[in-house]
Amino acid sequence: MKKYNHQKIEKKWQKAWDKFGIYNADDTSKKPKWYSLVEFPYPSGSGLHVGHIRSNTAMDIVSRKRRMQGHNVLYPMGWDAFGLPTENYAIKTGISPQAATKKNTDTFRKQLRAMGFSFDWSREIDTTDPKYYKWTQWMFLQFYKHGLAYKAKAEINWCPKDKIGLANEEVENGKCERCGGAVEKRLKEQWMLKMTAYAEKLLGGLKDLDFIPEVRTQQENWIGKSEGAEIEFPVVGSKGKIKVFTTRIDTIFSGTFLVIAPEHPRLAKALEDQDSFLKNKNEVKAYIESVRNKSELERSAEGKEKTGVELKGLRVINPATQEEMPVWTSEFVIAHYGTGIVFADAHDSRDFAFAKKYNIPLKVSIQPTEGLDFEKIKNLEECYEGEGILCNSEQFNGMTSAKARPKIIAWLAEKGLATPKTSYKLRDWVFSRQRYWGEPIPLIHCDNCAKKPKILLIHGLSGSNQENWFPWFKRTLEARGYDVITPNLPNAQHFILNDWLTVLEHSGIEAGDRLSVVGHSLGGPTACQFIRTYKLKVENLVLVAPTGKSQGPEQWKNLSAKGVSQEHLLVIQEFNDQNKDLAKVAKLTKKTTIYLSDNDPYIPVEVQGDYKTLKPTVKLLSNKGHFNATAGITEFPEILAEFPVVADAGWIPVPEKNLPVKLPKVEKYQPTDTGESPLSKVEKWVNVKCPNCKGPAKRETDTMPNWAGSSWYYLAYLMSKKAFNGPVSTENWKLEIENLRNWLPVDWYNGGMEHATRHLLYARFWNQFFHDIGEVPMSEPFKKRTAHGIILGNDGTKMSKSVGNVVNPDELIKEFGADALRLYEMFIGPFDQTVTWDPRGILGTSRFLEKVWRFAQRRFYENPDQDIPGAWDNMSRIVHKAIKKVSSDIERMSFNTAVSSLMTAVNEMTLTGGSTIKYEDWKSFLKILAPFAPFIAEELWEEMGNKESIHVTPWPEFDPKLLVEETFKLVIQVNGRVRATAEASQGISEADAQALALAHTDIKKWITSEVKKVIFVPNRLINLIF
């Protein structure tokens, strides 16, 4: 009889499984796919801990079961390796984050392998690998190119003592984690992702997802949708209006003052303004200053009295009551929610307290429906915040709050003073970090390109800037951010080239401008001549129906008929050789496009061929004539394609072919005391050529947040090796979409509750965006989301290095084996609940495995024959009961009871039948044990002579017939209390059961009268009522 040597067995099977790659997912399989996902760990220096193992084991069990159920299973693993601890370690020790990460991931990988998780290691990823983050950078650029990434001033946590910006994780209760000093808010230009644009989608998408309710509600609360109205308060003595958001428009008649957030930009503007209405500027300024100097903690402290000052000189009118109201500023109003201004009344406790403090008049307009003392509310002794019946509200009196709200909105909307409006708590994602250890943001800032681009529009013969599509053109492109110059050229009827050039020369164009030129008709060749004469650099030259020498004599006759003198015609002809000029001009311009129409009276189709042989792009539009008003052209939308919206001027994306922007080596990892990333000190890296104008430019030195790489890692697992090894490009991404389509969505994603809001929302946002731009096939990435409870240390507190209560799995694996540890992790308590690590607990599961081992040895060494004649049917029942329970328990994440039923089965087997178990039954038992304890199951399976791995054999089905026992224990109750039990046969009738019960010796003494009533639950109990 062999002894159970877990060390030997585990090493043996780790090697064998690797060798045969039995856990590698197959991209081309015809089997149904199954994608299990656990949050990939941050590879910290302290190694894997028992908390990681809990989630990994659970999903490993699910994955193994699915594999045995015939699915093509993908269960991948990787490293979320960018992050502060590694960076702080680098600051302290000087060891590069790259080197530390390598070491840490090696440790983690080794530990995870030792646990026997069925990961597909061929798909391992690392967010800090340039091969990975080149795609993260590409993705950021997609956000940027679609207008969802923008730079704006946002608050960062600033530690004035350490002189560095802090991540949210580094702030504890408003204090710096490092030095314990108070943290300030500072404004800094930061990259933001416009997540608010997806608020509604993120909320709506939740509806069809199988997320546990806790996660779902946390996401809903985080998005924080509330529906209400925006009301306008006219300013007294001015045309201005102040907009206010409210969800309680039913209280509008009690609104007696407005309150504006101290940080509100409109307030700042009013203070700067020389002739502003404000009469107490200094007082307001001082107040805003005092608020800014308060820490977040002081400001929001519960029960803290709110402070504020009145904005003297500013009064508004309540649109419902027509009464004048004062306007105040106070710290309790949040600048970024709603409009940053609220109307205040007696039905909000904060407003109420504030008004009392500063003696602002109050009015009551809501009467509680029951219970409360309305007298006190009416006398303004108490604040009533709830809903109720409206009073003091004119025609709305007597209505309930709910009824009145839409009516009041409609009433005010009619006067143009209110619109229904939805607000969200969700804010845009601050995407910049002023740190080293993150993905560089792949943008380059170019001062030259930051200049407002100019467009020079040159009209043609007999034309003016008031004609054709020119006014429309100017208006539209100005709205797109361009400076459009449309000079009126002299003697339009009698063209003199030099006169025209002189006017153009003085039209406001300067050397170094970002210039585009649009020329219409004769303006086309004039443009070419102008560019050539002054050697102008032009970004985009657009010629609309340009006239030229190539035209035939007939056309020249036409011009002549229009009054152009022969002399001038010769001049035109002379410079007007498109073939010659354009060839030269093209050298000075980046891009040239010619628009032609098939029915242009001046440029007939016969001569258009000449243009088409030229280098510029020719766009042929049908039926546009000469592109002038005579042809009915007053708007020319096609041309807009040439001039895209000017966004975030000066930020030029790094071209795809230059990705990744790799992190350079730095001397010091310490953030700078100006609040910038240490990257800003690497001049060689920072200073680059502008990809756009080739002039001097600087790289963005902010890096991406930790959340970036983890927002798409579930997609990365699906991508081919080629995608990571090859160049990054939109075309290459598209090649991967098929793989995404095969595997998405993730069927089951388990992770911690701490990621229920941020990570999970970021990833969903990311995915929805890429779905919208056609780069990801599904809108929602995760079909099912569950969460595990955390494991507390022995002492009931969170495991942490400093407390010293972290449990190291290495020693446990060595002493008890990975199988015992896996079982204990599952057995320790309900999977979704917080549990406390009990160092003795693993003894139980370890003993259980020893017991399984001994049972197997007895059965197959003492009785080596394939099957034992007369083996107990009871044994089959025990096994099939366990198959049923284990199968369903895994699906409902009740892993602790699954383990317990495995234990029960073994206990019952040893008790009932010794080792007389059928061969098939024992196989089935090993199979249901296999997902939990894969090593021992595999070993015992092999010992039975099986050649194929147990982990790829079919999952056993239970036979319901075997589960039915002939007799059962009938519970006998008298007046609802259990008084006895009796053995009864299955399917016993109510009458027989009653007879059995009444005859029972223990029941007789409870019989006091005739049976009044009988409750009979078949095959379970009978309850006699006397």
Added chain:
RNA sequence: GCCGAGGUGGCGGAAUGGCAGACGCACAGCACUCAAAAUGCUGCGAUCUCACGGUCAUGAGGGUUCGACUCCCUCCCUCGGCACCA
């Protein structure tokens, strides 16, 4: 303050409205042993009783029900999240 989860032996915990405490840890007794470890068996909520058996027990108090850990109401406590969101 709001939202969510939870409260059951000495401990971790189990229980489609139907025998509360499965399974495990700890503890005690017995067997094996010269002895110990390991293993196996037995016991293990409180209380009354020599005993058969009874009574009380699932945070507290009420309710619904033949019957409640489970459903409803009120309250207390613990944990997690959000936190001046108008």
